[in-house]
Amino acid sequence: MFEQSQMERKAAARIDEARRQIEICNACRYCEGYCSVFPAIMRQRSFADADVTQFANLCHNCRGCYYACQYTEPHEFDLNLPGILAEVRTESWERFAWPSPLARLFQRSGTALAVALMLGFAVLFWAAQTLRPESGEGFYAVMSHGLMVSVFMPAFLLPLLALFVSLRRYWRHVGGQGVGRSQIRQALSRAAYMKDLSGGQGQGCNFEDEDRFSNARRYAHQAVVWGVFMCFGSTISGTIMHYVFDWPAPYGLLSLPKLLGVPGGLLLTAGCLELARLKLKAEPALGARRVWAGEMGFVLLLGFVSLSGLLLYASAGTAAVAVLLPLHLGAVLTFFLLMPYTKMAHGFFRLAALIKDAAGN
Amino acid sequence: MSYPDIVVAGGGNAALCAAITAAEAGKRVLMLEAAPKPYRGGNSRHTRNFRCMHDGPLSVLTGTYGEDEYYNDLLLVTKGNTDERLARMAIRGSQESQPWMEAHGVRFQPSLSGTLSLSRTNAFFLGGGKALVNAYYRTAEALGVEVLYEAPVTHIELDRDRITRVDFTHGGARHSLSPPAVVAASGGFQGNIERLVEAWGPEAENFLIRGTPYNRGDVLFNLLGQGVQSIGDPTQCHAVAIDGRAPKFDGGIVTRLDCVPFSVVVNKHGDRFYNEGEDVWPKRYAIWGRLVAAEPEQVAYSIIDSKSKDLFMPSVFPPVTADTIPELAGKLGLDPQKLARTIGTFNASCRPGTFHPTELDGLATEGLTPPKTNWARPITEPPFYGYSLRPGVTFTYLGFKVDETAQVQGADGPVENLWAAGETMAGSILGQGYLAGFGMTIGTVFGRIAGREAARYV
Numbered sequence: 001m002f003e004q005s006q007m008e009r010k011a012a013a014r015i016d017e018a019r020r021q022i023e024i025c026n027a028c029r030y031c032e033g034y035c036s037v038f039p040a041i042m043r044q045r046s047f048a049d050a051d052v053t054q055f056a057n058l059c060h061n062c063r064g065c066y067y068a069c070q071y072t073e074p075h076e077f078d079l080n081l082p083g084i085l086a087e088v089r090t091e092s093w094e095r096f097a098w099p100s101p102l103a104r105l106f107q108r109s110g111t112a113l114a115v116a117l118m119l120g121f122a123v124l125f126w127a128a129q130t131l132r133p134e135s136g137e138g139f140y141a142v143m144s145h146g147l148m149v150s151v152f153m154p155a156f157l158l159p160l161l162a163l164f165v166s167l168r169r170y171w172r173h174v175g176g177q178g179v180g181r182s183q184i185r186q187a188l189s190r191a192a193y194m195k196d197l198s199g200g201q202g203q204g205c206n207f208e209d210e211d212r213f214s215n216a217r218r219y220a221h222q223a224v225v226w227g228v229f230m231c232f233g234s235t236i237s238g239t240i241m242h243y244v245f246d247w248p249a250p251y252g253l254l255s256l257p258k259l260l261g262v263p264g265g266l267l268l269t270a271g272c273l274e275l276a277r278l279k280l281k282a283e284p285a286l287g288a289r290r291v292w293a294g295e296m297g298f299v300l301l302l303g304f305v306s307l308s309g310l311l312l313y314a315s316a317g318t319a320a321v322a323v324l325l326p327l328h329l330g331a332v333l334t335f336f337l338l339m340p341y342t343k344m345a346h347g348f349f350r351l352a353a354l355i356k357d358a359a360g361n
Numbered sequence: 362m363s364y365p366d367i368v369v370a371g372g373g374n375a376a377l378c379a380a381i382t383a384a385e386a387g388k389r390v391l392m393l394e395a396a397p398k399p400y401r402g403g404n405s406r407h408t409r410n411f412r413c414m415h416d417g418p419l420s421v422l423t424g425t426y427g428e429d430e431y432y433n434d435l436l437l438v439t440k441g442n443t444d445e446r447l448a449r450m451a452i453r454g455s456q457e458s459q460p461w462m463e464a465h466g467v468r469f470q471p472s473l474s475g476t477l478s479l480s481r482t483n484a485f486f487l488g489g490g491k492a493l494v495n496a497y498y499r500t501a502e503a504l505g506v507e508v509l510y511e512a513p514v515t516h517i518e519l520d521r522d523r524i525t526r527v528d529f530t531h532g533g534a535r536h537s538l539s540p541p542a543v544v545a546a547s548g549g550f551q552g553n554i555e556r557l558v559e560a561w562g563p564e565a566e567n568f569l570i571r572g573t574p575y576n577r578g579d580v581l582f583n584l585l586g587q588g589v590q591s592i593g594d595p596t597q598c599h600a601v602a603i604d605g606r607a608p609k610f611d612g613g614i615v616t617r618l619d620c621v622p623f624s625v626v627v628n629k630h631g632d633r634f635y636n637e638g639e640d641v642w643p644k645r646y647a648i649w650g651r652l653v654a655a656e657p658e659q660v661a662y663s664i665i666d667s668k669s670k671d672l673f674m675p676s677v678f679p680p681v682t683a684d685t686i687p688e689l690a691g692k693l694g695l696d697p698q699k700l701a702r703t704i705g706t707f708n709a710s711c712r713p714g715t716f717h718p719t720e721l722d723g724l725a726t727e728g729l730t731p732p733k734t735n736w737a738r739p740i741t742e743p744p745f746y747g748y749s750l751r752p753g754v755t756f757t758y759l760g761f762k763v764d765e766t767a768q769v770q771g772a773d774g775p776v777e778n779l780w781a782a783g784e785t786m787a788g789s790i791l792g793q794g795y796l797a798g799f800g801m802t803i804g805t806v807f808g809r810i811a812g813r814e815a816a817r818y819v
């Protein structure tokens with residue numbers, strides 16, 4: 001009880017601090033051209049808590065407005081908009097998550113993520129050991145198709161349900177209304193081009209080397225997003241081939257699941273490695289310091305999912321499959337189950353924020 | 362530290378333009394910046410745009426803004442107090458500087474919201490002046506310019522018509538160099554309150570300085586003391602009325618207050634002293650610094666009611682708020698009866714008519730002294746809001762006299778190896794008044810000239 005209210009007090013103090021900084025920005029406006037946050041701020045003169053939460057979710061932490069700001073520390077106005085918005089943002093994800101405590105745990109703690117991952121491995125190894133099928137080809141020799149489906153269907157659907165609840169909470173909080181098609185189109189295009197990491201003119205963000213502009217983070221992020229979509233597409237196409245065309249795995253290199261999965265896996269692996277590298281170079285005080293370890297853990301987890309998938313594919317037909325398959329599936333399982341409680345949730349919140357913002361344009 | 366060909370004193374826009382130009386000409390350049398790295402860039406880091414002539418659409422600028430129109434605008438604000446040759450050089454140079462700026466890392470954007478009146482004449486920097494300064498430092502360092510922070514120049518030795526030595530401190534020690542050429546780009550002296558008091562009188566103690574505390578005029582006074590020619594009125598500075606709660610230094614753009622035209626302004630005795638509605642705010646912005654400076658204790662109070670709250674750009678500090686005028690007076694430290702009387706008299710002299718916030722609406726008071734000739738609406742709808750106003754100094758006018766090559770003029774002709782650029786010589790062009798965006802124009806154009814000439818010399 002005490003802890004809860006103290007947490008709330010801290011969250012409220014963070015929102016107040018963000019509001020103080022936003023009000024300074026609204027009197028200044030120099031950063032107007034960098035991203036969607038400033039135009040959204042400039043449409044208003046006073047800022048409710050929900051407005052602050054919405055701005056925080058619009059901010060992509062490109063840090064342009066930090067390095068361009070004449071009021072950063074040691075100036076007494078002490079502006080650090082990327083930093084405070086990151087704090088408010090992650091706090092909002094924790095608050096809206098369903099159930100909340102899970103997000104509080106996994107967003108912040110890389111250790112908790114690692115433990116969850118170990119558990120995921122353990123479950124899959126156990127399943128592979130005890131429920132080893134009598135017969136089956138390729139991966140299904142290690143684990144039956146039925147078992148995979150009965151583990152992964154709920155592991156996929158439950159997080160989606162949880163995310164749906166979180167997003168609805170967010171949408172209500174920020175006063176979202178009915179959504180029009182052009183609004184969605186606008187938001188999707190901004191997300192697809194990562195407009196808010198473009199620095200406004202394509203020069204990129206100020207992430208890894210103080211005020212030097214670079215598109216490294218934007219491109220790495222694109223690689224991850226497209227990698228995830230392609231891997232996902234690979235799974236879907238495999239499922240369709242399995243059920244609709246009665247054509248079970250393994251698939252050859254020129255089949256749809258592989259054509260999507262292999263380049264997708266490569267993109268995803270490379271993107272995650274690059275994001276992790278950039279994160280090591282970035283100034284932690286301009287992000288949400290509390291969740292640094294959790295975010296890093298998540299990037300590495302995602303990278304591991306794709307890397308183990310690629311290795312698994314490369315080792316098809318060898319004895320390594322017996323080890324790699326549970327490792328890969330264990331990582332996938334952890335990734336899916338923790339989706340609403342890790343950095344992965346940000347994609348959904350970001351999109352919601354962009355859709356909400358498009359209504360104001 | 363290697364032996365530089367050129368030492369540049371300063372670290373703002375003018376210094377950077379000079380350093381980059383000289384380095385591109387193959388010279389070894391050392392920049393001595395008095396400020397620590399987070400505060401590098403002087404007043405330039407507070408700027409948002411530069412005024413740019415253009416014969417046709419240019420980058421973010423639309424339409425045309427020709428040399429003569431630009432020059433006429435300058436004549437209006439300076440009341441003729443300018444050097445036409447130098448002024449036209451700056452104006453013509455601005456057009457050609459714009460692409461140069463882009464090529465050296467500066468990014469432009471269309472005019473900021475709330476500044477539509479400047480969209481044709483002024484090119485705005487994406488991210489503002491600090492982003493410009495950062496880009497120039499990156500460019501300069503890539504060209505091999507050496508930069509020392511916290512390295513104030515303390516003395517520049519003038520031997521007849523030559524600079525023979527530059528003294529500065531750095532890292533707790535004194536250093537001396539004898540470079541072949543020197544560029545002075547170290548701004549004005551408004552950061553030096555004692556000097557302001559000397560020039561202006563004790564009132565200057567109460568002035569707020571909108572920009573950097575590092576522009577103390579040390580290089581300026583040091584060389585003027587050795588017989589270098591000055592220009593510009595030493596007793597004058599450009600001051601605007603800003604929020605009285607602003608920090609003593611470096612409050613920058615956010616401390617401006619645009620509420621005056623919609624308000625009643627009183628001094629600390631609760632008396633009005635000037636026509637608040639004389640003209641649209643951008644045109645009257647600059648005189649209010651002086652007006653407030655002339656009032657007791659250099660403070661004034663701008664009072665509005667809820668009708669006007671959202672008519673001007675948001676301010677950085679929230680207004681003092683109250684439900685009645687006497688209560689507001691109490692909170693502002695004014696005499697409640699007196700303020701109520703002043704507002705009452707003002708309200709009684711307002712006449713019906715159509716109020717139009719963005720143009721001269723002629724809605725004037727009747728029988729009031731001083732009158733309010735536009736936007737005179739009674740202050741009647743609570744809550745009432747009050748802001749304190751104080752003079753905020755932007756820059757001083759005193760500077761070096763230079764010729765068309767930016768060369769500094771000594772007692773008997775040019776100093777052979779000394780050039781000056783930016784605020785430190787702007788008095789040659791801007792004898793009084795101010796034209797939005799012209800400070801950066803002077804710094805860019807003459808910074809590039811100074812860099813070029815110094816490089817040519819060594």
Ligand SMILES: Cc1cc2nc3c(=O)[nH]c(=O)nc-3n(C[C@H](O)[C@H](O)[C@H](O)COP(=O)(O)OP(=O)(O)OC[C@H]3O[C@@H](n4cnc5c(N)ncnc54)[C@H](O)[C@@H]3O)c2cc1C
Pocket residue numbers: 370371372373374375376393394395396401402403404405406407408409410411412512513514515546547548549571572573575576577578579580612613614754755756782783784785797798799800801802804
């Ligand atoms: C709030 C504000 C907003 C403004 N907005 C605009 C605008 O939008 N457009 C515009 O054109 N103008 C604007 N101006 C005016 C503009 O800032 C100046 O005209 C311009 O920056 C002058 O450039 P500069 O390089 O000469 O001086 P500065 O940029 O002030 O640089 C002077 C440099 O010299 C250094 N220095 C000082 N003394 C020493 C020493 N002894 N040794 C070594 N280094 C020293 C300082 O640290 C500083 O780096 C604004 C001014 C203010 C205060």
Ligand code: SF4
Pocket residue numbers: 024025026028029030031032065066068069070071079081488489
């Ligand atoms: S971050 Fe700083 S420079 Fe940018 S708008 Fe805000 S106050 Fe202005």
Ligand code: SF4
Pocket residue numbers: 031034035036037038058059060061062063064065066081082085196
């Ligand atoms: S960090 Fe980038 S995205 Fe976030 S508010 Fe600043 S400029 Fe916008």
